[in-house]
Amino acid sequence: MTPILEARSLVKRFSRKPDIAMRLLALAGRPVDRRTVHAVEDVDLAVAPGEVVGLVGESGCGKSTLGRALAGLHPPTSGEVVYRGKPVRELTKAERLAYTLEVQLVFQDPYASLNPRRTVRQIVGEALGVHRLAPRGEIAERVEAALAEVGLDASYASRYPHEFSGGQRQRIGIARALAVDPRFLVCDEPVAALDVSVQAQVVNLFMDLRETRGLTYLFISHDLGLVRHICDRVAIMYLGRIVEEGPAQALFSDPQHPYTAALVAEIPDVRRRKRRFTPIAGEIPSPMAPPPGCAFHPRCPHAMPVCRETRPALAPVAAGRQAACHLHTAPGASPAAISTTVGVPAP
């Protein structure tokens, strides 16, 4: 089956554009501060129709950037985004509009993601009116239908965002996305800002919509328990790269990358009573100066000399599973060691 949305060797870097003063100084021979943030580096990821793919990683690892690039908000620095088998760059204007509308974002912050000066009706119905997706007279009806679908009363349509709670605002954000009839939802930590009890309701809403509308999801989160629960497939990101990817259950029960193993060891579990809390040693390195070789080697308990020099490629390690770790390929190394990783005592 053709993937609905695909990243191919996707790279996204952010660099500061030199302003006039800096360019003049550069002419005068002063070195220019040309630091670049390597947000997403060479990522391949395909999502099949109907799938729920989890994207997991620490803050700053590039997962939000990858999600936004897939939704078309960030033009990639190199590589491409492919929608239904066609590179986004080559889409015609009409196809591009269809792609933009069919791939929708659900944001993390339910307060910043709604314009405070517009009513719910205006927020949810805006795209319908602008792109004439519905006749003028039917927009109100479509808005009410979208609100009903996310469990909000139609009478809320004339209210302003500040009158709602966080969970209700998130529902409004979802209704806004649903109004344009999307096929694919990129959910960027959609429940991270909500109360735990409300989180479950919103997650259930996503799962209901998956069934009723046949939606496909890219679910960005750092909540491993949640991802394990709702995702079919999971990709683990570290410093802009995917380090492991595979079916959710297999990935969590038998990690094939030391970073995944360390993350999994941190999932709280009621069945394990006496557990040591052993955080992964050190901080995530700066994406402006990624370490050479494997980006994880400064924090990896199994680091070998080869890890400091060559970057391991993402390669198949089992059926449907990929990992980027030298333990799978280097002579004399044993992948069995990975499962023993439980985080490293801080130095």
Place this chain on the structure above:
Amino acid sequence: MSERVDTSSREPVALAPAIGQTPNRARILARLRSRPTARGAAIMLAILVAAALFAPFLAPQDPYDLAALSIFDNRLAPGAQSMDGAVYWLGTDSQGRDMLSAILYGLRISLVVGLSATAAAATIGTLMGLLAAYVGGLVETAIMRVVDFILGFPTILVALILLSAIGRGVDKVILAIVIVQWAQYARIMRGSVLVETRKEYVEAARNFAIPGWRIMLVHLLPNALAPILVVATVQVASAIMLESTLSFLGVGVPITEPSLGLLIASGFEYLLSGEYWISFFPGLALVVLVFSINLVGDRLRESIDPRRR
């Protein structure tokens, strides 16, 4: 595969009780009224505006009607009686014109110039700042360098040079004030829009392929406008001052339509001979006008800025 998280929440979620939300505008006005100084200033301002508005009915004399003036009444002291028995409460000028009437009519011109120049400058500056912040790149560089250039010179100098080139006239004074003042609004608006652009609702709008002009006018403009409104209030006072200064220097409004500044200038030569009232009373009117606008503007800024409540 996905399993359902175990909560049962099928029915619509009840709306949280509104937390004492009075509309913003009403709150700001209430806060404005709660300060006695600001309240006094607002009342004073209302009186001055009303006086200017109804000048033709309030003024004892039409100061523009030369036939109504009597040269024999020239330079009468405040409270003096004219040949035909009328009392000149604020005295007369060298033409025998009633100063009270002249001030009422002068107030009109000062207010018209101040308000229309501010409105035009704020509109142009706001749109320019919005465009610079949203479009970025070359457009932003071009607009902001022009802004830097204008703000780099003393306002009065730029206006003086402009007016000596294009001549006097109410419309030309307004034009000159707009040219020197739009830059401030552009700078403030750009900063304000840059803050808003980073919020996710703008990203959401882009993700719905909402056209750029619509994002700017419907989403960014209303959310970034608050600081502009506050600055504009204070800038009305500054525009009135600028107009008065220019008129005083003789490059502003023409003699046939004297503003407060021009009235001050016309009495200037008699100051040393003890006939203070020709300059003094228009000056007093100007000070009270500018002062009350500034007080109201300051209070407005305080009530909008949450840190200074």
